[in-house]
Amino acid sequence: NAGVMQNPRHLVRRRGQEARLRCSPMKGHSHVYWYRQLPEEGLKFMVYLQKENIIDESGMPKERFSAEFPKEGPSILRIQQVVRGDSAAYFCASSPSQGVGDTEAFFGQGTRLTVV
């Protein structure tokens, strides 16, 4: 059973370009969470998704950021018109559908976005 897979591992974008980060949850997991870790800062929750639904996006910036988790395929975190302040490590976590509050979160290796 492969773990949470994120790609790419490293992504370089010029200011103004779009960044697309992908996350494939562990097999059997239908809950996906995105977190951001800014340089020298802690991990901050961004968005929580289930298949085809955004459950909570309270941690996501209101502009330029969007997330989806389609019925088929990976979850996508999309950042439009990137700025230098978006440079960070973006982590995805997944958990199973049963007993949501009882289960561990399993994290991917992260995507390190650098905006130049």
Next chain:
Amino acid sequence: KQEVTQIPAALSVPEGENLVLNCSFTDSAIYNLQWFRQDPGKGLTSLLLIQSSQREQTSGRLNASLDKSSGRSTLYIAASQPGDSATYLCAAPPSYNAGNMLTFGGGTRLMVKP
């Protein structure tokens, strides 16, 4: 709103020492608390998950405790080794229905010297 704090921010110990990492949280209605390890440039590895009904959990040389009334959790590492060097993070969901919308502490950066 749950807030999580970890002290100290950094810790350096000689190999073989037993050590304790501290985690404090503000909402005592905590449902569970997780401890993670993060190596530089890597993702997070889950170490231990303590449910609110439990007082402690053990895995190998690691033991984590949870005291809801005082708003504290500790991670005890026995006989530390250089390979234990990493950043240790504790995290908690804000409520039962929040799943794994975790609030993280700032982490403790541990260095175990040979």
